Amino acid sequence: MSLSEWAQVRGKWREAPLGGNFKHRYLLYYDARANLYASGQYGTVLSNASYAPNLIFYVWRGASPQGETDPAMLQIVFRNGTGAQYALVFPAYREDGDFAGDALGRASQQTQPALWGRVPGETIWSQIATIDAGSTPRMGKVGEEPVFQVIRVEFLDGALIVRMDTGGDEWVYTGGWTDYAGREVSALDIGDGQIEVSAVGHTIAFAMESITYPTSAVLRPKGYFRTGATLGGVVPMAQTPSYYLNATTPAGTGISAAAEARPPRCLRADRRFAPC
16 A cells, blocks of 8 residues: 555554564554644545545554543444445544534534444535544543554445444344434445545554455365264265255355265265355
């Protein structure tokens, strides 16, 4: 990832290979002066290209500078083409201050990560749901000391799935929501679009990569069935076993089963999942 792939919307950014054997180059928002939100000098970059909403973010979040009154906030916006926009926000574990209040059009005390949305033409975000990352130890340290976070985002079959390395289970949201003006949005729909990353109240360095999925996968049972041998005069399994597949196959996919043999006289059924 290089800075040339992103537009610098506001703030001071540079490309920075972090120390050690890292796979990625990071984009660094390096302006460590306090209280930059009011003057609009906090950090924002916007990707030049569009991305599918299946991404991993590796984020180093610095401590807030001395005298900082803007609580640390990380925001990831999915521009989503011409449709509704969505944002994931990751605040410090304390009040958000003006950034969240201005974004939501009301005073905000946001201490948990959250999903925001806004329809085309709307300037105010609506909070759709909070992500129950709660008071996990690392979330509580954001803004107080340097913290490394991995955020995995996937949108699959109408469901937004968020996983964080701060512990706990994956967070899933599906269904409709209500925008700032009270209009009902029937379903969450995140398509390909530009990605916007903002940092308020602290420095950050981040790298982003797309999640790629294999075109096929094989599921193998742990054990084998023994065939063609007698046990107390009883044959435990037919010489040529048959298999029954109880499966759901969406359009364009298929599941097949094949017997994998291991001498002497042992079989197991391998399942292959692949596009048709």
